[in-house]
Amino acid sequence: MNKLKREHILRLIAVIATLFFAFSVINYIIFSAGTNVVFYVNLIIIIILLSVVLLLFEKLSKIDKQKIIDITNNLESKINELTVNKNELENKLAIFEKKENKRFGNLSREAELKKIITEFLKNSSMASKLLLYLTDTFQAIAAILYVQCEDDSNYTVKETFGLPEGFTPAPFSQGEGLNGQVAAVKKPQLIEEIPEDYFDVMSGLGQSKPKYLYLLPILNDEKCIALIELASFEKQDLDEIWVM
Numbered sequence: 001m002n003k004l005k006r007e008h009i010l011r012l013i014a015v016i017a018t019l020f021f022a023f024s025v026i027n028y029i030i031f032s033a034g035t036n037v038v039f040y041v042n043l044i045i046i047i048i049l050l051s052v053v054l055l056l057f058e059k060l061s062k063i064d065k066q067k068i069i070d071i072t073n074n075l076e077s078k079i080n081e082l083t084v085n086k087n088e089l090e091n092k093l094a095i096f097e098k099k100e101n102k103r104f105g106n107l108s109r110e111a112e113l114k115k116i117i118t119e120f121l122k123n124s125s126m127a128s129k130l131l132l133y134l135t136d137t138f139q140a141i142a143a144i145l146y147v148q149c150e151d152d153s154n155y156t157v158k159e160t161f162g163l164p165e166g167f168t169p170a171p172f173s174q175g176e177g178l179n180g181q182v183a184a185v186k187k188p189q190l191i192e193e194i195p196e197d198y199f200d201v202m203s204g205l206g207q208s209k210p211k212y213l214y215l216l217p218i219l220n221d222e223k224c225i226a227l228i229e230l231a232s233f234e235k236q237d238l239d240e241i242w243v244m
Helices: 004-030 037-122 122-136 177-185
Strands: 139-148 153-162 190-193 212-220 223-232
Touching: 004 122, 004 153, 037 122, 037 212, 122 153, 153 177, 153 223, 177 190, 177 212, 177 223
Parallel strands: none
Antiparallel strands: 139 153, 139 223, 190 212, 212 223
């Protein structure tokens, strides 16, 4: 039973009670010269009916108030849920935008890197520019650029950055040590958890103790014609940066 029907029923009861009271009064005035038992009975019935009507109004009022409270709580719960969903969507959107910005940034950086490498392949005097660019990109503390010697598989130092004064990196041949292995397989490599004695034995980066070592081969006609060794304390996404 909805609220409209309840109000109609209560109004009907009130009207009936009022008519019954009026009828009793008229009946008393016309047919009775004094107070009799019928009048008191009618009066009691009227009082009872009016009391019942008032109680019904009060009870229904409480029911309606509780329904309003329930509806309000339900709306607040839905609003909170929508707020949570909104925050989640905003966070996902922020992550998506960050990835997109990073992706476009990487595309731009990839184009710039390819341009610099192309310049280096055409003119070896661009070695310094290439090494400085990669040093900045990988946040490297030291770097070495090796180039392949003509007519053999040996690689010698072409350019360096951040090495101790007076330190000369040793050359290597294809397949020799980590540098030589990367030159042989022609795939970049990220080395983590570097052994304490690694740099003294295998690397041209002297006594530096970085956390990460990047070995980046430069290919031309499917041949490794140069290799870059970078030492850094920052971990970079090698697959996103080095797409040669």
